[in-house]
Amino acid sequence: MYDLIIIGGGPAGITAAATAINQRLETLIIAERWGGQTTYAMQLEDMEGRETITGETLLDAFRRQLDYLDFVRDFDTVTKVMPVEKNFVVDTVRGDRYEGRTLIMATGAKPQRLNVPGEARLAGRGLSYSATTHAGLFLGKDVAVVGKGRRAQWATAGLARKAHQVYLMAPEPLPDTPLVHKLRQRSNVEISEGVVVKEVGGERFVENIVVTMPGGEECAVPVKGVFVKLPRTPNSDLVREWINCDGDGHIIVDVNCATNWPGVFAAGDVTHVSEQALVHIGEGAKAAISAYHYLLMH
Amino acid sequence: MYDLIIIGGGPAGITAAATAINQRLETLIIAERWGGQTTYAMQLEDMEGRETITGETLLDAFRRQLDYLDFVRDFDTVTKVMPVEKNFVVDTVRGDRYEGRTLIMATGAKPQRLNVPGEARLAGRGLSYSATTHAGLFLGKDVAVVGKGRRAQWATAGLARKAHQVYLMAPEPLPDTPLVHKLRQRSNVEISEGVVVKEVGGERFVENIVVTMPGGEECAVPVKGVFVKLPRTPNSDLVREWINCDGDGHIIVDVNCATNWPGVFAAGDVTHVSEQALVHIGEGAKAAISAYHYLLMH
Numbered sequence: 294m295y296d297l298i299i300i301g302g303g304p305a306g307i308t309a310a311a312t313a314i315n316q317r318l319e320t321l322i323i324a325e326r327w328g329g330q331t332t333y334a335m336q337l338e339d340m341e342g343r344e345t346i347t348g349e350t351l352l353d354a355f356r357r358q359l360d361y362l363d364f365v366r367d368f369d370t371v372t373k374v375m376p377v378e379k380n381f382v383v384d385t386v387r388g389d390r391y392e393g394r395t396l397i398m399a400t401g402a403k404p405q406r407l408n409v410p411g412e413a414r415l416a417g418r419g420l421s422y423s424a425t426t427h428a429g430l431f432l433g434k435d436v437a438v439v440g441k442g443r444r445a446q447w448a449t450a451g452l453a454r455k456a457h458q459v460y461l462m463a464p465e466p467l468p469d470t471p472l473v474h475k476l477r478q479r480s481n482v483e484i485s486e487g488v489v490v491k492e493v494g495g496e497r498f499v500e501n502i503v504v505t506m507p508g509g510e511e512c513a514v515p516v517k518g519v520f521v522k523l524p525r526t527p528n529s530d531l532v533r534e535w536i537n538c539d540g541d542g543h544i545i546v547d548v549n550c551a552t553n554w555p556g557v558f559a560a561g562d563v564t565h566v567s568e569q570a571l572v573h574i575g576e577g578a579k580a581a582i583s584a585y586h587y588l589l590m591h
Numbered sequence: 592m593y594d595l596i597i598i599g600g601g602p603a604g605i606t607a608a609a610t611a612i613n614q615r616l617e618t619l620i621i622a623e624r625w626g627g628q629t630t631y632a633m634q635l636e637d638m639e640g641r642e643t644i645t646g647e648t649l650l651d652a653f654r655r656q657l658d659y660l661d662f663v664r665d666f667d668t669v670t671k672v673m674p675v676e677k678n679f680v681v682d683t684v685r686g687d688r689y690e691g692r693t694l695i696m697a698t699g700a701k702p703q704r705l706n707v708p709g710e711a712r713l714a715g716r717g718l719s720y721s722a723t724t725h726a727g728l729f730l731g732k733d734v735a736v737v738g739k740g741r742r743a744q745w746a747t748a749g750l751a752r753k754a755h756q757v758y759l760m761a762p763e764p765l766p767d768t769p770l771v772h773k774l775r776q777r778s779n780v781e782i783s784e785g786v787v788v789k790e791v792g793g794e795r796f797v798e799n800i801v802v803t804m805p806g807g808e809e810c811a812v813p814v815k816g817v818f819v820k821l822p823r824t825p826n827s828d829l830v831r832e833w834i835n836c837d838g839d840g841h842i843i844v845d846v847n848c849a850t851n852w853p854g855v856f857a858a859g860d861v862t863h864v865s866e867q868a869l870v871h872i873g874e875g876a877k878a879a880i881s882a883y884h885y886l887l888m889h
Contacts, residue, residue, distance in 0.1 A: 312867075312869065315727050316723075316749065317726075317727055317752060351646055351648065351649045354648075428614070428615075429613050429614060447887065450888075451614065451887060455615050471888070472887075472888065475887075475888070547846065548845065548846055548863075565846075566846055566847070566877070567877055567881070569610075569876055571610065571872060571873060573873070574646075574873050575872050575873010575874055575877070576873055577869075578869035578870045579864070579865055582723060582865050582867060582870065583865070585749070589745065589748040589749060589752075590769070
């Protein structure tokens, strides 16, 4: 019986595990792999050594600690999570069954990729999945945002303050919201609706995005950056039947990372709290402290 | 006119400023000094190089960035904060007046010290103000907790899982709560009520705590650690008349660090969210991202 089982190996899960261990909780973290390492790195042709500080050094220290204390981690895939009396039973693909008195869901969200030529090759070389982290690197440049939902809209609004020109390539018509209304008024935002992305082009770094316009013509729009902001799916399937989620499947938490189910906490991209590594580091630590306080009382 | 004015130079304020600068917001951080550096360090006689990872390296990087971009910071004391139309006006002791479109309160909390001989000298050498950060260093040792409120009770409960013996030295009788009830049942917790602390003793490290017991006798209790957990006062006076606070004066925030006043956000010890440097780093980043989203919409 563990005091705490954490599911997920991204920034939130790693920090939760390190914090719990520091509190001497009997902790188990189950993850398919450690995450968060490559997602935030970005290289650009003319980058003058300026660097985005994202907490990677801190996460590295935590990862090393978890690798050293290897009995606290299990690289495996969770197939089932069930509440059993006041505890929680976790089954994995390899057939292991673990039992814990508290649970932290740090399972993240499934990003939706473009799945076009050039995407994988140019990721981190102009192609980004996080405007919050990387928008500041594209000051005065031309960039494209692909998507139509809330995440694409915020990314476009943020980039419009920094980039020279922002092309919002929406696969379908945008909804009619106050934010979209604002975007339509910005002189440096060009919105194309009903666009199909065919390719992200560039030799060593992003040079253009090739799209089929609604009229059928194909064109290569020269840009230095491509932000892929398609809807993501929160990985909350494991608990969605008994933990409250919002309409998009995000686990709903309070300011202390508590869910509706006593003893279950959540942190990171699986929740509706903002997507950024530094925030997830804090949320992971907070979830672990909340689990610790819960254990002290029960 | 700044996009964002941040008040406070602890972990939450520093991280908020770094995050806002990364989003290219016109940012000003006003602090009496940089904080968070010495608070978390702890040396013990027999410490085998084990270290608590607290995010100090990350904060150092942020502090260096803010020192380099010296136009974003003002070492000064804020005397007044007022909402004026949709903006905020901030006055300082030196007579400067700044105006911002958004505001982050990261003003922290005033710790209550023991004010007895030995306290200042042995701080960080066995004497601690944070059980969350340091409790794990006192595995199997005898420690004292000074206080009576919620913070002292949680510290005692946490230490009772790790330390050999915990002496809870309460200046007044404890309230009758479920947690106090649990503490009274723990065999390794000794509660003394109506105690006056006279001194923290020890040459290079904490060796004992000298107290006057309710009966009048003075005794030196041998301990390796002293946790001072007296009530703290959140520094919310500047905004308490127009921002919602709880009964203890903590600014009330939602999961996105928003207060009740549009454009005002709060992070760190001035809020009711748990007190730990890693958590405050996340809250600071979150408050800055929320301010950024607010600006994109207004």
